[in-house]
C-alpha cells in the first residue's frame with residue numbers, strides 16, 4: 001500500500017524554553033486538501049517548515065529540540081526527492097527591493113540557485129505555469145512593482161513549476177482581493193484534480209477552510225481537532241483552540 005502523503009508521530013518542537021509544538025500526531029492521505037487553522041503563534045508555520053525539513057530555530061531563544069517523527073511519502077523530509085514538495089511562503093513581509101523579475105522567481109523553483117540566465121525550455125515552462133495561474137502578463141515585471149496579490153500568484157507559479165505531489169501554502173490568500181482569492185482556490189482545485197496532488201494550507205479564514213478543504217486541522221501547539229470540516233469547525237473545538245469564538249465567526253459556523 002502506498003505511504004500516506006504525510007505521517008506525523010508524536011512530533012514536538014521546543015525553541016529554548018518555549019514549546020512551539022507538543023506531541024503532534026496525524027496522517028494526511030494522498031489527494032487530501034487540508035486547511036490548518038489556529039491562533040497566532042500556534043505553531044502552524046513551524047509544522048509546515050518541519051515538513052520541508054527546516055525545523056531548526058533561530059537560536060535567539062536557545063537551542064531547538066525536536067522529538068518525534070515525520071514522513072513525507074514515506075521519506076524523512078530532507079530525503080524527499082526534489083520537486084515532490086512545493087511551498088508557497090507568506091509573502092506579506094517580503095522584501096521586494098531585490099531587483100528580480102517575476103519570471104526569474106518562477107524559474108528559481110526549477111533550480112537550487114538563482115537563474116542569472118534563463119534557457120528557452122525554462123522560459124517555456126515558467127510561461128506555461130504563469131499562464132495557468134493567470135499571471136503571464138507579470139512575467140517581465142519587477143518584484144518591487146507587484147501588488148501583494150500579484151506576488152502571491154508568482155510564488156504560486158514558482159511552487160507549481162515542478163508539478164509537486166504535495167503543495168504547502170502559508171496563508172496564500174492574505175492580502176488577496178475577493179476575485180484573486182476565488183482564482184486562487186480555482187487554481188488549487190484545478191491543479192489537484194489534474195495531478196491528484198495533496199494540499200496543506202494554513203489559513204485564518206474558517207469559511208475558506210469549510211468550503212475548500214476535505215479536512216481541517218485545528219492546531220494550538222497540540223492537535224485540538226482533525227477531521228472533516230463540518231465536524232472540526234464546531235464551536236467547542238474552535239473555542240478550545242482560540243479561547244473564545246468572536247461574533248463574526250459565529251455567523252460562519254452557523255450557530256453550531
Ligand SMILES: Nc1ncnc2c1ncn2[C@@H]1O[C@H](COP(=O)(O)OP(=O)(O)OP(=O)(O)O)[C@@H](O)[C@H]1O
Pocket residue numbers: 015020038039040041042043044045046047056057058059060061
Ligand atoms: N525559529 C524560531 N526560533 C524561536 N522561536 C520561534 C521560531 N519560529 C517560531 N518561533 C516561535 O514559535 C511560535 C510559533 O510560531 P509559528 O510561526 O509556527 O506560529 P503560527 O501559528 O504560524 O502563527 P501566525 O498565525 O501568527 O503566523 C511563536 O511564538 C514564534 O515566536
